[in-house]
Amino acid sequence: MTATGFARAAAAAAYVCRGATCLAPVTDPDEFGRPLSWVRICENGGRPPKRTCDGGTMLTLYQVEWCPSCHRVRQVMTELGLTYLTVNVQAERNERADVLAVSDQTSVPTLQDGDKVFSDSDEILEYLRGTYPAPENAGRHAAAGAWRAAVALSLAPRAALRRLKQVLEEKGFKIVAQVRGQTISELLPKEYVLLEVAVPVAAVKAVDIDPLAPAAVLLPMAVMPAESGGSVVATADPVGQVWLYGEPPLTRIQAAVKKRLAEVLEEL
Numbered sequence: 001m002t003a004t005g006f007a008r009a010a011a012a013a014a015y016v017c018r019g020a021t022c023l024a025p026v027t028d029p030d031e032f033g034r035p036l037s038w039v040r041i042c043e044n045g046g047r048p049p050k051r052t053c054d055g056g057t058m059l060t061l062y063q064v065e066w067c068p069s070c071h072r073v074r075q076v077m078t079e080l081g082l083t084y085l086t087v088n089v090q091a092e093r094n095e096r097a098d099v100l101a102v103s104d105q106t107s108v109p110t111l112q113d114g115d116k117v118f119s120d121s122d123e124i125l126e127y128l129r130g131t132y133p134a135p136e137n138a139g140r141h142a143a144a145g146a147w148r149a150a151v152a153l154s155l156a157p158r159a160a161l162r163r164l165k166q167v168l169e170e171k172g173f174k175i176v177a178q179v180r181g182q183t184i185s186e187l188l189p190k191e192y193v194l195l196e197v198a199v200p201v202a203a204v205k206a207v208d209i210d211p212l213a214p215a216a217v218l219l220p221m222a223v224m225p226a227e228s229g230g231s232v233v234a235t236a237d238p239v240g241q242v243w244l245y246g247e248p249p250l251t252r253i254q255a256a257v258k259k260r261l262a263e264v265l266e267e268l
C-alpha cells in the first residue's frame with residue numbers, strides 16, 4: 001500500500017491498541033501516513049509479540065513516564081540505540097494485570113526481550129549493556145542525559161570557592177546564598193559548601209512562564225574537598241532541573257543558563 005493509501009485507510013479506521021481490549025478510534029496516522037493500526041498488537045493474546053518479523057527478539061518495556069527507574073532504563077536504551085515497544089501500565093500497582101501476566105509481579109520497569117523477562121532496573125541495565133554493544137554515539141547520548149556536571153580543580157576547597165564565585169559573577173550569575181554543609185548536617189565534610197546561584201534576567205522570565213517552578217530560578221552548586229587535596233565543583237543541570245515539567249519555553253530559558261554555566265566551568 002502506498003503512503004497515500006495508508007493515509008486514506010487511516011482516515012477510515014485509526015486504532016490505538018490497548019492490549020487485550022482494543023479501543024478505537026483515537027489517533028491520526030503516523031508520519032508515513034500509516035494508520036497506527038499497523039502496529040496493533042492483537043497477536044500473542046493481546047500482548048506485544050516476542051519476536052520481530054525477521055525472527056529477532058522484540059524488546060518491550062512496561063513502564064510509566066513518571067517513574068525514575070523506568071527513566072534510567074529508557075536512557076540506556078537510547079544510548080544503546082535500541083528500538084522497543086512501550087507498554088504504559090496503570091498507575092496503581094494492583095491494577096497492572098499486563099505486568100503481572102508477563103513477569104509474575106507488578107513493579108515497573110519490566111523488560112521483556114523475547115522469552116527473557118527482567119523486573120528490576122539494575123538487572124535490566126546489566127542485561128542490556130551485556131547483550132547489546134554500544135554504538136559510536138552512545139557517549140553523546142549519555143552526556144546529553146546526564147543532567148549534571150562536575151569539574152576537578154587542583155585548588156584547595158577555599159581557594160576553589162573564591163575562584164568559582166569570582167567567575168560566576170563575571171559571567172552574570174548572582175550568588176544568592178552560601179550554605180556550609182555542616183549547617184545541614186555535621187556528617188557532611190567540613191569544607192563542603194553549597195552555593196545557590198541565579199541569572200536574574202532568566203529568573204524573571206522563568207517565573208513569568210511558570211511561577212510554580214522554583215527549580216527554574218535557583219541553581220545549586222557545591223564545592224567539596226577531593227582526596228587529591230584539590231576540590232570538585234559539582235552543579236545541577238539547569239535544563240535537567242526543569243526537564244520533567246515538559247515545558248519547552250522554560251527549557252529554552254534554562255538552555256541559555258546552561259550555556260553560560262558551561263562557560264563558567266570551562267574558565268575555572
Ligand SMILES: N[C@@H](CCC(=O)N[C@@H](CS)C(=O)NCC(=O)O)C(=O)O
Pocket residue numbers: 066067068069070091092093106107108109119120121122
Ligand atoms: N527496584 C526497582 C524499583 C522500581 C520502582 O520503585 N518502581 C515503582 C514505580 S517508580 C513501582 O512500580 N512501584 C510499585 C508500586 O509500589 O507501585 C527498580 O529500580 O527497578
